[in-house]
Amino acid sequence: MLTTVPRGTKDILPADIGAWRYLENTMRDICARFGYEEIRTPIFEHTELFQRGIGDTTDVVEKEMYTFTDRGERSLTLRPENTASVVRAYVEHKLYAENSPTKLFYIGPMFRYDRPQAGRYRQFHQFGVEALGAVGPNIDAEIIILAVTVLQSLGLKDLKLKINSVGCPKCRPEHRNRLQEFFKPKFNELCKDCQSRFDRNPLRILDCKVPHCGELSVGAPSLGECLCEECSSHFEKLKELLTSAGLTYEVDTNLVRGLDYYTRTAFEIQYTPLGAQSAVCGGGRYDGLVKEVGGPETPGIGFAMGMERILLALESQNLIPDTNFSTDVYAICTNEENFSLTFKTVIDLRREGLKAEFDFNGRSMKAQMKQANRYNAKYVLIFGEDEVKNGKVVLRDMLNSDQKEIDLKDITTILKAEVQNNE
């Protein structure tokens, strides 16, 4: 147990870090292009924030949170997602008083107690974007295009963009009633899960995987037909904007988001080869959330992407560029008397901004050469016995295997020049 990570967590080792940096950099770059700025919120918050923000009856809050009491008897929770926190920060720091809309993004770990599977971890990472203070469908379109742009820039193909409108507090109850009326006579035929959904969230019955429930759902009133005037024109306008931006999407009237705060626009991007964990990005509009958390009535919209899932997708398509590690100079020392000199030279070179290495294990010259090779060294400096006696050192160019003797005192200047020349 001492030598194992907790279930559902993972070490990100040096070998993987390149892929992560690549992902993060791409995301940051594109956010900058779209005018979104980074925000970093705490990894834990007051439990109440999530209960209020995400919704008491959601699975996430009901059975997936890591909640604990701290020494001051406060109930705290490791963030299961970041929208609630961002909204909290927005309200707390009165960002609404500044230039509107407020466009933010974040990258960081989230925590959910769930049964682990590939693409589903208890500590996982999300990249997410939130825009607060804009009502119109144009921001919805921008956000969706941003999400698609990120995934496309990473080279992902075969993505499926699904959109839907889940209505607003005005039209949703209407739909809910009609749904319940529709399913009432069939209640006993529904599966267990759906029977419990009947009260809590009848909308979810529509995308139940049990075949019989699917049959029973045929002809159920769709949300689309119940949307109020404002909601449906918002949705129409959004579709128009997406089309004009050249995006292909699919309207999926069964698309429902699991968090209570969503209103109107809901969307999801899938990468189907990932199987059960194919949802690579999900988001939507949450016009009631800011108020719910105690701020002024402010509209908002955002999305989150699962970094691990994207990484899986990239790996499967070989889309991760290799970041090969390289060293400018590897200094070889052949006898102990010269070690201090070798060591000092390496330190000096590093001070000059070069990537310099040396051997830590007192290896033979041949072994040190092999090391230099493994480090991908461009140059090797050999502090040979005879040469050092004459105030010289051998400089070997590892690429073309040329080598020459140079004066000890010229090492830094020559190497700096050589390395610069190569770049």
Added chain:
RNA sequence: GUGGCUAUGGUGAAGUGGUUAACACGGCGGGUUGUGGUCCCGUUAUGCGUGGGUUCGAUCCCCACUAGUCACCCCA
């Protein structure tokens, strides 16, 4: 949370109820007295996830646990 499958070294893996657990990669060390990336040689498992049991004997059989994985669920 439910059900299925899997579990051998740093990695990919072969294998059997009974002497020294293949092979490949990687790592380390060498290849005639100070030079790498190719090639060649040597070396590299507290013994087959953990704990029980069956057996004269188990890495190979049974059970439990743990972990991974797939589907459900949920979601990113």
